[in-house]
Amino acid sequence: xxxxxxxxxxxxxxxxxxxxxxxxxxxxxxxxxxxxxxxxxxxxxxxxxxxxxxxxxxxxxxxxxxxxxxxxxxxxxxxxxxxxxxxxxxxxxxxxxxxxxxxxxxxxxxxxxxxxxxxxxxxxxxxxxxxxxxxxxxxxxxxxxxxxxxxxxxxxxxxxxxxxxxxxxxxxxxxxxxxxxxxxxxxxxxxxxxxxxxxxxxxxxxxxxxxxxxxxxxxxxxxxxxxxxxxxxxxxxxxxxxxxxxxxxxxxxxxxxxxxxxxxxxxxxxxxxxxxxxxxxxxxxxxxxxxxxxxxxxxxxxxxxxxxxxxxxxxxxx
Amino acid sequence: xxxxxxxxxxxxxxxxxxxxxxxxxxxxxxxxxxxxxxxxxxxxxxxxxxxxxxxxxxxxxxxxxxxxxxxxxxxxxxxxxxxxxxxxxxxxxxxxxxxxxxxxxxxxxxxxxxxxxxxxxxxxxxxxxxxxxxxxxxxxxxxxxxxxxxxxxxxxxxxxxxxxxxxxxxxxxxxxxxxxxxxxxxxxxxxxxxxxxxxxxxxxxxxxxxxxxxxxxxxxxxxxxxxxxxxxxxxxxxxxxxxxxxxxxxxxxxxxxxx
Numbered sequence: 001x002x003x004x005x006x007x008x009x010x011x012x013x014x015x016x017x018x019x020x021x022x023x024x025x026x027x028x029x030x031x032x033x034x035x036x037x038x039x040x041x042x043x044x045x046x047x048x049x050x051x052x053x054x055x056x057x058x059x060x061x062x063x064x065x066x067x068x069x070x071x072x073x074x075x076x077x078x079x080x081x082x083x084x085x086x087x088x089x090x091x092x093x094x095x096x097x098x099x100x101x102x103x104x105x106x107x108x109x110x111x112x113x114x115x116x117x118x119x120x121x122x123x124x125x126x127x128x129x130x131x132x133x134x135x136x137x138x139x140x141x142x143x144x145x146x147x148x149x150x151x152x153x154x155x156x157x158x159x160x161x162x163x164x165x166x167x168x169x170x171x172x173x174x175x176x177x178x179x180x181x182x183x184x185x186x187x188x189x190x191x192x193x194x195x196x197x198x199x200x201x202x203x204x205x206x207x208x209x210x211x212x213x214x215x216x217x218x219x220x221x222x223x224x225x226x227x228x229x230x231x232x233x234x235x236x237x238x239x240x241x242x243x244x245x246x247x248x249x250x251x252x253x254x255x256x257x258x259x260x261x262x263x264x265x266x267x268x269x270x271x272x273x274x275x276x277x278x279x280x281x282x283x284x285x286x287x288x289x290x291x292x293x294x295x296x297x298x299x300x301x302x303x304x305x306x307x308x309x310x311x312x313x314x315x316x317x318x
Numbered sequence: 319x320x321x322x323x324x325x326x327x328x329x330x331x332x333x334x335x336x337x338x339x340x341x342x343x344x345x346x347x348x349x350x351x352x353x354x355x356x357x358x359x360x361x362x363x364x365x366x367x368x369x370x371x372x373x374x375x376x377x378x379x380x381x382x383x384x385x386x387x388x389x390x391x392x393x394x395x396x397x398x399x400x401x402x403x404x405x406x407x408x409x410x411x412x413x414x415x416x417x418x419x420x421x422x423x424x425x426x427x428x429x430x431x432x433x434x435x436x437x438x439x440x441x442x443x444x445x446x447x448x449x450x451x452x453x454x455x456x457x458x459x460x461x462x463x464x465x466x467x468x469x470x471x472x473x474x475x476x477x478x479x480x481x482x483x484x485x486x487x488x489x490x491x492x493x494x495x496x497x498x499x500x501x502x503x504x505x506x507x508x509x510x511x512x513x514x515x516x517x518x519x520x521x522x523x524x525x526x527x528x529x530x531x532x533x534x535x536x537x538x539x540x541x542x543x544x545x546x547x548x549x550x551x552x553x554x555x556x557x558x559x560x561x562x563x564x565x566x567x568x569x570x571x572x573x574x575x576x577x
Contacts, residue, residue, distance in 0.1 A: 054493075058493050061496075062490070063497075065449075065490060067361060067456050067485065071359040074359055146443065146444035147447075147449065148445070151491075204558070208558075210359055214552060214555030214556070214557065214558065216548060216550065216559050218548055268558045271562050271566075278569075283569060286576060
């Protein structure tokens with residue numbers, strides 16, 4: 001059990017989990033509104049994205065190899081992060097809108113919500129989200145193997161990570177079939193908000209590192225002693241202080257990749273992170289107040305409305 | 319906790335939230351001097367960037383600013399190349415001897431190239447890291463290159479060519495057989511020797527052996543450190559904060575007005 005395999009496992013686990021969370025939300029939604037026939041297009045988007053990730057790996061491994069090309073990687077990463085953050089934010093609003101429309105309605109009445117445009121949007125969304133995770137995986141693999149991406153892909157670590165993530169997602173989404181869509185959207189939406197906020201601040205952090213944008217306080221605080229965000233920070237901390245930080249850099253990089261954790265963020269990152277939550281909270285709440293139809297006429301009593309969903313599981317709408 | 323803030327259906331008091339934010343910001347707003355792993359451009363070398371900035375200030379005889387710039391990389395130089403080279407530069411600053419500052423800084427740059435090239439040799443199988451280290455050595459040479467080009471153009475093209483050869487010699491693991499290139503350790507060592515010898519002769523140095531102070535080059539991870547200082551006078555440094563603040567305040571007001 002080499003450390004390389006463990007690192008590969010952690011990488012594929014978090015990337016696949018993140019990707020499946022988004023794809024799972026979309027497919028669950030389609031099943032809930034009784035339009036499961038569209039899920040195959042979503043999965044097609046996922047498949048194409050996996051292929052495209054390999055294409056990206058090939059590009060970086062074989063084509064961009066000169067001195068001049070080395071910096072271009074960073075700009076690609078920044079673009080991916082910021083675009084993904086926007087996409088996920090859009091998704092949060094979409095979910096908020098749809099869970100509001102659920103107010104006590106039978107979920108089967110929602111056929112009217114689905115247009116071709118919606119479906120195309122969902123497929124593109126799945127494609128882009130998975131593509132991001134794929135390309136991220138490629139970069140992380142290159143980092144842990146010293147450039148030999150293949151070594152990480154073909155090891156048991158990578159495949160185990162995928163399997164664990166798939167298993168967890170499967171049971172999670174299977175379990176949520178019993179939960180009203182509104183609650184389901186709230187819980188998964190919260191996750192997405194955290195991921196999107198993390199991507200936003202990572203994008204800001206990278207732009208500051210590359211000096212594209214400035215900072216009035218490059219290091220707002222320093223948690224390296226507690227949890228360094230990268231194994232290199234861990235090593236530097238030992239070098240400079242003679243003692244090891246409390247937790248390993250591997251844990252740090254895991255949380256960094258998943259939620260955008262930073263052990264030494266700039267003040268802009270901190271304000272943007274907190275501000276992101278405030279802004280999303282206000283807008284979601286505000287739109288809700290504005291758009292909600294008079295709920296009194298539609299509110300069903302908390303009588304148990306049993307109905308069969310597409311998975312054949314009895315659900316209770318409360 | 320944040321999930322609760324966002325999705326709590328209860329009466330979340332906006333004022334409390336904003337006050338909490340302010341409190342958090344105030345308590346953490348203590349500047350810290352520290353180095354951290356950076357996502358900076360891998361093909362950039364901070365010592366070389368600092369040298370260029372210093373040149374700009376020295377041309378205007380602004381020794382204070384040039385020294386400030388030197389201080390941002392002083393620790394790194396001390397760590398990797400020892401106290402002596404730093405002391406030389408500081409003495410030259412004390413004497414306000416422009417020529418001497420430039421010479422000692424150029425020596426540091428050559429030593430830095432030597433350090434990076436040496437680190438590659440010690441761990442030759444890590445292609446990914448070595449590409450970055452070589453790019454940093456190359457970026458360091460780039461700032462010296464105009465000088466060499468002026469006086470000895472043939473030396474300049476020779477060194478540049480050897481950097482390209484060294485990059486080829488690192489090889490490429492490829493992906494599933496595509497683009498695979500054998501690494502050539504001997505070829506790399508030859509290129510390294512040529513580069514260092516040419517630099518030694520041109521800058522008239524006795525040795526380009528790095529006086530290791532805190533590490534032996536093997537722990538050279540080629541990482542940039544994040545910048546822990548900032549220039550308040552530059553508008554560029556205020557723009558991101560202003561943009562973020564405007565967006566947050568804008569949304570807060572928009573929501574309030576619509577209510």
